[in-house]
Amino acid sequence: MEATIPLLKVDSVGIRFGGLKAVSDVNVELFPGELVGLIGPNGAGKTTFFNLLTGVYVPTEGTIALNGENLKKQPPYKITRKGISRTFQNIRLFSELSVIDNVKVAYHSLAKHRIASSVFRLPGHFSGEKEMDEKAIEFLKIFNLDQYKDEKAKNLPYGQQRRLEIARALAANPKLLLLDEPAAGMNPHETKELMNLIAFIRKEFNLTVLLIEHDMSLVMGVCERIYVLDHGQLIAHGKPEEIRNDPKVIEAYLGEEVS
Template sequence: MMENKLLLKVENAGIQFGGLKAVSNTNVEIKKGELIGLIGPNGAGKTTFFNLLTGVYAPTEGNILLEGKRLNGLPPYKITRKGISRTFQNIRLFNELSVLDNVKVAYHTNSKHSILSSIFRLPPHFTGEREMEEKAIDFLKIFNLDGFLYEKAKNLPYGQQRRLEIARALATQPKLLLLDEPAAGMNPNETEELMNLISFIREKFDLTVLLIEHDMQLVMGVCERIYVLDHGQLIAEGSPSEIRNNPKVIEAYLGEEVS
């Protein structure tokens, strides 16, 4: 397990669209190696918060720091290079590309050969492409997707598309992986497999993970700490047992105890 150093610090961050505060005065700290949950009712601001962390939106208040360096205002591709990668609530693959090419695209984020070598088809281009392909194939073996290398991504079953999206996110070599409702649309068996996969990749790749999820069994089963958003504001933070019994959380979920 990694050192208990602070990786992500969100200080009073928020975003306002016109007169509407979608996320407000949010404070989050995540240490290296943690697996953290982010939950809340529909419309609570969870995906908006992910969009702030990844540069889709620039915060209108507060700061976002990764390893002490401010990310405010950086475009998404620069934030990816600094070490934050994500999946999406609705799967976003390159549907017409092969499984292999979906992962190779992600490896290009950290490509070491220059654009000129690619334009002029110089030796470094071919060497770099060969190395990326070998890495991508090895990577897909870990996710049991190596039997579908040349299959179009759109032809994979739903659960395997989810695996491919996670594999592609990991291929950017992130320090922090953001998973946005990875169990959405999965049956109980697929959800259980996903729980095991998340725990496995965290250990295998020495990762820090922040997870949005509506499936409380998954969240309570894998997360060490949980943050709760409601109407764009954090209302609770604690261990799964503390969150399960928190009156504010129970009230936010329409009076039903989080189980």
């Protein structure tokens, strides 16, 4: 890898809930254009770490910087505007809204027309809405969801709801995309399609991607580097082949020491 400035730099980050250390002394660097995995057993602190990156939780120690700017204590909406977008382990779509409106909700923060133009139905409102519709359709086409644009999100099959959530995250125009178990609940065929899709959108949108996933075939198949959390601490970091054979990683997953 060529020397460059990290897009994301996490330095000695931790958080306590009462007397419990959920995440402790975590150091992570992500460079522009990388696709990196974050793995670990259930309860390892992976989603908590995502919540720290997106401002849902405020670190009790350490710093988080995006393009050199400290994100600590900034609210989630500001962090989204600065370029971090995410999906969730449990799908969080607006189930009663249409597929296209779910995407437009995220894209709305980037709209050029002002509130006054919407209230008074000025020309800027209609041109802005037209632009959002066109942009949303573009995202839906990438995920083969454009034919369902007027369907309620709740009526989509599970795998397509997962795709819609990623499309919505992309609509926020992120520099860094956080995917929290995107293959959860998918069958092997859907998982393979998703693996190809993640690789495609990373290249197409020039994104940096951090991926939480339990499906090791997906992680090993698409990630260039992998971080491993266990009990809130990093226990390993390296290329997929190094992680696959790391005794600490094997012990964390199997619960027994490897001689």
